[in-house]
Amino acid sequence: MLAKLQLRGITKRFGSLVANDRIDLTVEQGEIHCLLGENGAGKSTLMNVIYGLLQPDEGEILVDGEPIVCHNPADAMAAGIGMVHQHFMLVPVFTVAENVMLGAEQTYGPDFLDIDAAREQVREISARYGFHVDPDAVVENLPVGVQQRVEIIKALVRDAHVLILDEPTAVLTPQETDELIEIMRQLKANGTSIVFITHKLREVRAIADRITVIRLGKVVGEPDVSASESELASLMVGRAVTLAVDKEPPDVGDVVVDVRGLTVVDERDYIVVDDVSFDVRAGEILAVAGVQGNGQTELTEAIMGLQRRATGSVLLGDVELLGKSVRSVLRAGVGFVPEDRKVDGLVGDFSVAENLVLDRHDQAPFASGPMLKPAVIRRIAEDSIAEFDIRTGSGATLARTLSGGNQQKVVIARELSRPLRVLIAAQPTRGLDVGSIEFVHSRIVAERDKGTAVLIVSTELDEVSAIADRVLVMYRGTVVGVVPGDTDRDVLGLMMAGVPADEAAERARQHHTLIEGLAAGEDGDE
Amino acid sequence: MSENASNELTVGQRFFRELTTGGTALTLLSILLAMLIGAVLIVVSDPDVQGTAAYFFSRPTDTLLAIWESASSAYSAMFAGAIIDFDAASVGDALIPLADTLTYATPLIGAGLAVALAFRAGLLNIGAQGQILIGATLAGLVGFGMDLPAVVHIGFAVLAGFIGGAIWGGIAGFIKAKTGAHEVIVTIMLNHIAALLLAYLLTTQLFRREGQAAPISPFVADSAALPRFFDGSRLHLGLFVVLLAAVYSWWLLSRSTMGFRFKAVGHNPHAATTAGISVGRSYTAVMFIGGGLAGIAGASQVLGTESYLSTSIAGELGFDAITVALLGRSSPIGTVAASLLFGALRAGAVTMQAQTGTPIDIVLVVQSLIVLFIAAPPLVRAVFRIKVRAASPMAAEVGGKTA
Numbered sequence: 017m018l019a020k021l022q023l024r025g026i027t028k029r030f031g032s033l034v035a036n037d038r039i040d041l042t043v044e045q046g047e048i049h050c051l052l053g054e055n056g057a058g059k060s061t062l063m064n065v066i067y068g069l070l071q072p073d074e075g076e077i078l079v080d081g082e083p084i085v086c087h088n089p090a091d092a093m094a095a096g097i098g099m100v101h102q103h104f105m106l107v108p109v110f111t112v113a114e115n116v117m118l119g120a121e122q123t124y125g126p127d128f129l130d131i132d133a134a135r136e137q138v139r140e141i142s143a144r145y146g147f148h149v150d151p152d153a154v155v156e157n158l159p160v161g162v163q164q165r166v167e168i169i170k171a172l173v174r175d176a177h178v179l180i181l182d183e184p185t186a187v188l189t190p191q192e193t194d195e196l197i198e199i200m201r202q203l204k205a206n207g208t209s210i211v212f213i214t215h216k217l218r219e220v221r222a223i224a225d226r227i228t229v230i231r232l233g234k235v236v237g238e239p240d241v242s243a244s245e246s247e248l249a250s251l252m253v254g255r256a257v258t259l260a261v262d263k264e265p266p267d268v269g270d271v272v273v274d275v276r277g278l279t280v281v282d283e284r285d286y287i288v289v290d291d292v293s294f295d296v297r298a299g300e301i302l303a304v305a306g307v308q309g310n311g312q313t314e315l316t317e318a319i320m321g322l323q324r325r326a327t328g329s330v331l332l333g334d335v336e337l338l339g340k341s342v343r344s345v346l347r348a349g350v351g352f353v354p355e356d357r358k359v360d361g362l363v364g365d366f367s368v369a370e371n372l373v374l375d376r377h378d379q380a381p382f383a384s385g386p387m388l389k390p391a392v393i394r395r396i397a398e399d400s401i402a403e404f405d406i407r408t409g410s411g412a413t414l415a416r417t418l419s420g421g422n423q424q425k426v427v428i429a430r431e432l433s434r435p436l437r438v439l440i441a442a443q444p445t446r447g448l449d450v451g452s453i454e455f456v457h458s459r460i461v462a463e464r465d466k467g468t469a470v471l472i473v474s475t476e477l478d479e480v481s482a483i484a485d486r487v488l489v490m491y492r493g494t495v496v497g498v499v500p501g502d503t504d505r506d507v508l509g510l511m512m513a514g515v516p517a518d519e520a521a522e523r524a525r526q527h528h529t530l531i532e533g534l535a536a537g538e539d540g541d542e
Numbered sequence: 543m544s545e546n547a548s549n550e551l552t553v554g555q556r557f558f559r560e561l562t563t564g565g566t567a568l569t570l571l572s573i574l575l576a577m578l579i580g581a582v583l584i585v586v587s588d589p590d591v592q593g594t595a596a597y598f599f600s601r602p603t604d605t606l607l608a609i610w611e612s613a614s615s616a617y618s619a620m621f622a623g624a625i626i627d628f629d630a631a632s633v634g635d636a637l638i639p640l641a642d643t644l645t646y647a648t649p650l651i652g653a654g655l656a657v658a659l660a661f662r663a664g665l666l667n668i669g670a671q672g673q674i675l676i677g678a679t680l681a682g683l684v685g686f687g688m689d690l691p692a693v694v695h696i697g698f699a700v701l702a703g704f705i706g707g708a709i710w711g712g713i714a715g716f717i718k719a720k721t722g723a724h725e726v727i728v729t730i731m732l733n734h735i736a737a738l739l740l741a742y743l744l745t746t747q748l749f750r751r752e753g754q755a756a757p758i759s760p761f762v763a764d765s766a767a768l769p770r771f772f773d774g775s776r777l778h779l780g781l782f783v784v785l786l787a788a789v790y791s792w793w794l795l796s797r798s799t800m801g802f803r804f805k806a807v808g809h810n811p812h813a814a815t816t817a818g819i820s821v822g823r824s825y826t827a828v829m830f831i832g833g834g835l836a837g838i839a840g841a842s843q844v845l846g847t848e849s850y851l852s853t854s855i856a857g858e859l860g861f862d863a864i865t866v867a868l869l870g871r872s873s874p875i876g877t878v879a880a881s882l883l884f885g886a887l888r889a890g891a892v893t894m895q896a897q898t899g900t901p902i903d904i905v906l907v908v909q910s911l912i913v914l915f916i917a918a919p920p921l922v923r924a925v926f927r928i929k930v931r932a933a934s935p936m937a938a939e940v941g942g943k944t945a
Contacts, residue, residue, distance in 0.1 A: 322815065343818030352816065360816040365809040374806065375817035378799040386798050 018081035020045045020209045021066075021097070021178045026075035028061055035061040037233045038075070043178060043226075048200060048210045050220045052252055053230035054449030055420055059213050062230070063180050066211075067099045068092040079178070098171025099180040104163050108156035113138050115155055116170050134173075141169050145202045161192035168199070172208075179203065180211045185219055186447070189307040190477055190509040197223050215252070215449060217245040218478065253451045261454075263461045266485045269298030272469035273319075273438050278328035278338075280314045280493075288314045290493040291328070296438065296469040301460070303484030303501070304473045307512050311493035312473040313355055316442050319471075320352050321345045332437065346375050349437035353427050353444050355473070357420075361427040364416030368408050369397035371415045372430050404429040405455065421452030428456060432463055439463050442473040457483050477505050489517075569869065572915035573883070580908035581613040584900050588612040616900045623893020624886035634772060639889060641775035645847060647878075647885030648777075649674070651784040652839025653863030654870065654877040655791045656711065656832035660725075661872040662795060663828040664808035669714055669729025670836045671860020672736035673707035677837025679740050680706030682844040682851040685762030687748070695765040696845070700783060703841025704834040710736060711833015712826060719822030725829075733860065741853050749851065759851035768846035780842030787835050791874040794831070804828050836863070865913050884909065 021043040028036040035058045043049045053059045064070040066077060068086030076083050079095050086092040089099070106115050117134035124130050138151035147165045155163060164184060171179055181200075185193045200210055200223060214220060220227060221241070229237045229251045237251045250256045273296040280289035289311045296302045304312050318326035321342040330337040337345050346352070354360035362371050373382045373393050381392050397411035406425045408418055415426060424444070431439065441460060445453040460483060464470045474480050480487055484501040489511040497517035499507070510520035585591050591612050594604040622628065624643050630636035653670040660667035681703030690698060714732055718725045743749045744757035751760045768778040795801040806814040807824040815821055843855050866884055870876025891905035 320816070341818070341820070342815060343820070346818045354816050359810070359812045361813060363806050363810040363813045366806065370802070374813065374819075377802050383799045386800060388797055388799055388802055390797070 019043060019078070020047070020080065021211075022078040022081075023062075023066070024076050024078070026062065026065055026072045026077070028058075028065055028070060029073050034233050036065065036072070039230070039233075039235055041228055041235070043209045043211060045177075045209055046204050046207045047225045048204055048212055048223055050224035050227045051211055051213045051230065052215065052217075052220055052227055052248060054215060054252055054451070055447065057230045057252075058233040059230055060182060061233075063099065063182055063211070063213060066092065066097060067180060093174045093176070096175055096177040097180065098174060098176025098178070100164065100167040100171060100182065100184060102183045102186060104167055106155045106163060106166060109154065111152050111154055112149055112158075112166050112169075113151040115166055116151075116173055120174060137173050138169055141172050144206075145199055147199070159192075161188050161195060164188070164196065165199070168203075176208070178209045178211065180213070182213045183215075184212070185214060185216060189475075189512065190505075191513060193219070216478075217248050217450075220248060221245060249450045253449070255451075261457045261461055261482045263483070264465070266300045266464065267467075268300045268485075269467060271295045272298050272332065273471070274329075274331040275319070276329040276331070278315065278318060278326065278330060280311070280318045280323050281325040282314065288493050289318060289326075292490075292493075292495055294488055294495065294498065296471050298437075298469050299464055299467045300485040301464050301470040301472060301483055301501075303480045303487045304471065304490055305477070305480045305484075305487050305508055305512060306473075306475065306490035308475050310490045310512075312475075312490050313442060314493075315490070316352070316355075316440050316471070316473055319345070319440060320350065349435065351431035351434070351436040351439040351468075353424075353431055353439075353441035355442035355446070357423050357427050358416075362415045362423055364414065366415055367412045368401065368406065368415055368418070368426055369393050369411035371426050372397050372400050372411075372433070374430060376434065400429040400433055404459070421448045421455075424448055424452065424456060428459055432459060436463065436468050438469045438471065440471045440473075443475065444472065445474075445476070445479055453479075477508055480508065481505060569871075569916055573912050575915055576908050576911035577617075579911055580904055581617070583904055583907060584616045585609050585612050587901065587904075612898075616894055616898045616904075619894040619897040619900075620887075620890030620905075622890075622897075624890030635774065638775050639893065641771070641777040642889035642892075643882065643885040644781055645775065645777045645885070646888045647881040648781045648784055648847070649839040649843050649859050650862055650866050650881035650884055651878055652787055652842065653836045653859050654866035654881050655784075655787055655874060656707070656834075656836035656839075657863050657867035658870060658872040658874065658877045659791060659794070659804070659832040659835070660711075660828055661867060662801075662808050663804040663824055664811065665715070665718065665725045665825060665829065667711070667714075667729060667829065667832055668726050668864065669711060669732050669833070669860070670839075670863040671856055672729065672733035673710045673833040673836035674840035674843070674856040674860055675733075675736040675740050676710040677703040677707035677834075677840030678844040678851060678855045679743065679840075680837070681841035682759055682762060682855075683749070685766035685845055686760040686850070688766075689763070690765060692765040695763065696768065696779075699762070699766045699845055700768075700838060700841045703837045703845075705837065707837015707840060708830045708834035711836065712830035714833075715826040715829025718829070719825040725825075737853070740851070740855075744851065744853065751850070757853060761850050762845055766845055767849060768842060770846070776847050778842070778846035780846040783838060783842060784835075785878070787838055788874045788878050791835070795874065800824075800827065836860070839863075865909070868913060868917050 019042045023039055023041040026036050026039045027034065039062060051059050061070065065072050068088045068091050071087070077086070078084065079097070084095045086095065107118065110118065113131055113134040116138055117129070117131070122130040122133045135151040138149060141147065142149045147169065149162060149165050149169065155166060158166070168179065184196060188196060197219070200212070203210060212223065224241050227239050227241060228235055229239065229248070231252060231254055239248060239251060275295065276293050278289055278292045279287060282288045292315060294302070304315065306312050314323055317323045319330050319337060321337070321340050321344070326338055328338065332348055332350065335348060337348065358364065363374065370393070376382055377388065382389055394411055400406070401408060401411060404425045406429065407422050415423060418426070428444070439460070444460065445456050448456065460470060460472070472483065486498055486501055487503060487508065488498045489496040489508065491512065491514040496511045496514060499517055504524055506524035507517070507520045510523055511517060515523065588608070591605065591608045594608040598605045623639050625640055627636050627639050630638070653674055656670045656673060657667045681699045684699040684702040688695070710732060714725055714728045717723050717728050741757065744759060749759050751758050768780045770776060770778045795805065803814065803819045803824050806817070806819055807821050811821045839859065840856065844851055848855060862884060866880040867877055869880035870878070887905050887909055891902045894900050895902045
């Protein structure tokens with residue numbers, strides 16, 4: 017039988033860079049084919065070639081054994097290839113049905129839109145796969161997971177037999193991820209082939225029928241689906257990696273940060289952090305777990321002095337931080353790794369060296385009076401680049417040209433290069449590859465071992481389980497509970513959906529897998 | 543979804559990035575191309591060429607000759623008027639055109655720096671005009687209204703010019719910092735207020751020249767006048783003052799902690815805030831300093847070039863300043879170079895019109911074309927989000943990896 021989709025020797029160059037080097041890939045009918053690789057390995061380039069967004073320099077694409085040439089996504093769709101991008105291509109103010117028909121509008125009479133037909137299609141597909149999508153809902157009001165299903169419906173309406181999912185789980189809660197996996201299984205049962213791009217090993221192991229690993233633009237292996245996570249990781253990174261973080265039990269000291277009754281109101285007048293109290297002790301890592309958008313971001317920002325409308329108390333030792341400027345908070349010995357490094361962490365058009373002194377540029381030894389000391393900045397930058405293994409040409413390289421992992425290393429290097437009493441890191445490994453995650457985690461643990469109180473915000477259960485000494489779970493701005501770091505993942509997942517710790521433990525005992533899917537993430541998002 | 547929004551650069555930020563990533567070669571090519579198109583216009587508007595074109599098919603050489611004659615004589619007249627006049631009686635006279643060029647460039651440098659500095663902090667300072675006017679007003683008031691010893695008087699008058707412009711710019715920066723009101727709107731409004739304020743002041747006892755019906759001020763005292771270098775030209779000490787300002791601006795942007803903050807705020811206010819840099823304070827400071835430099839330009843006009851205040855003291859300087867800062871890619875050195883170019887075009891245009899009858903408007907067209915060629919492509923790219931091929935995200939992704 018002919019393969020559904022076959023790539024033969026696809027090569028794509030950007031100038032002197034070979035983004036895809038003679039890549040062969042075969043996807044059978046009704047197969048879930050995982051494409052695994054680090055950020056920058058060339059996965060997205062390859063998918064953009066298949067989807068007609070880029071033209072290959074060499075090689076050919078075959079669908080059902082027939083060579084096809086896609087000059088644009090319309091050609092790809094005509095050939096039965098659909099793609100769900102990492103960033104959704106939906107019109108937020110349109111309804112689901114309107115989004116689905118956009119670009120493939122059905123009309124009747126002279127030129128009237130047949131919205132009813134589109135509604136019917138959405139209902140039909142939604143029922144067939146159990147999507148639970150209302151065709152008349154406005155997209156911007158839907159949770160991320162449901163928006164993703166709308167994207168899938170869009171592809172299915174256009175008769176996609178091959179569905180490309182580009183890092184679909186990056187934006188989902190654990191429960192939404194389970195639901196997506198269930199949907200993928202049903203699509204597969206209906207004969208749809210799926211190319212599933214990810215760098216999360218757990219998901220690969222859960223669903224893949226076949227795995228192809230790409231590194232630096234080349235296919236480096238097609239491991240068996242029974243391969244262990246560490247085998248997959250080392251194939252992906254090109255060397256052995258330790259997935260678990262090496263750490264000793266914490267040597268916990270006194271309370272360093274004491275947060276009492278912290279409440280934050282955002283610019284829309286919503287209470288986003290609601291009477292939150294906790295403490296962090298010297299030498300321990302407290303992880304704040306929760307689905308994206310449940311107040312964790314605002315919590316860290318309030319401590320840093322970045323949220324204006326915050327009330328309550330944040331004591332560092334016996335100094336009140338709330339109401340102080342960002343500058344004073346930083347000077348008090350708080351290190352901060354913001355959630356979005358590109359927006360809040362780095363000045364992209366500044367050099368690596370300049371970014372390394374961004375929050376200390378006016379202090380000795382980097383400045384004397386109003387004068388910068390460029391030579392000192394350069395020299396110390398070289399030290400940091402060496403110590404933190406930042407892969408850059410030199411300290412003069414612009415930060416925005418670095419890969420995500422190296423950008424994050426710049427932010428971490430900056431914050432860890434001064435004496436800290438507290439380190440606050442929000443999503444410190446988001447979007448990073450396995451190798452960088454390993455590095456960032458080990459540095460955070462090292463900082464803890466120096467006796468610094470560490471507060472981590474993470475939406476990734478893997479990360480929380482790996483490095484937390486204690487876990488605080490947030491849901492809709494409130495604290496669901498504080499549990500030990502080795503708490504079962506299922507329990508944490510349920511707590512992230514707002515289930516109190518005791519009840520979560522009870523329910524997790526009853527059914528140990530989370531494939532059932534709880535609708536919890538859905539209301540958690542709005 | 544708000545996260546997506548904050549990821550997006552504003553049109554202004556993208557424009558700035560596009561503008562500053564272009565090379566010097568692009569600038570030079572734009573100037574050359576603009577001059578070529580200018581030549582076409584000169585030729586087309588020349589009656590000699592039109593005359594010979596009537597019998598082009600019987601004697602084409604006549605037309606071609608007339609074309610060459612027309613374009614070359616216009617541009618050589620311009621050169622003679624802007625740089626060196628080889629027909630002059632003495633060496634001193636031969637350099638008068640160059641002095642004229644520098645005279646025209648002087649206020650442009652000061653005002654151009656005002657726009658360039660603000661641009662580096664992410665602000666579009668459309669208010670150089672108003673800052674020049676208020677600077678000139680205060681400098682003039684000190685110049686003709688006070689009685690001080692020679693050197694002190696000059697210094698004090700220039701300082702008054704700086705303070706006037708700084709306050710006018712600082713107001714815009716402060717309003718932006720405190721209320722978030724867009725600086726373009728605020729500075730445009732302040733321009734109107736400054737113009738009308740000066741027009742009003744010139745009708746008052748304090749400012750009006752005695753025995754004059756026209757709204758002009760008395761001449762500034764000799765002790766406050768910026769000394770001129772030689773007879774036959776209005777070139778004066780103000781040139782060195784604005785060059786000092788350019789050196790200061792360079793130092794500020796590349797060597798000072800304050801300039802570091804300005805640039806950080808200009809490139810990424812979010813990251814600057816997170817690093818403990820006060821964005822509002824930077825906005826106010828950069829508009830204060832920039833406004834002050836525009837104020838110095840105003841002082842140089844009233845104390846040097848014109849010697850008295852009138853409603854037309856600033857001419858179109860404030861708007862040419864924007865052009866000059868764009869052309870100079872918002873760097874102090876570039877701004878000085880662009881100001882010299884514009885000064886030369888301006889000085890040359892006068893001679894060109896006198897000698898060859900080519901309308902002076904041609905030069906305005908050439909100036910506008912230069913700006914169009916340089917500013918338009920990045921603007922188009924910024925507005926329509928067109929990516930330069932080499933900088934495609936895929937390439938960057940892979941590039942970052944292998945680098």
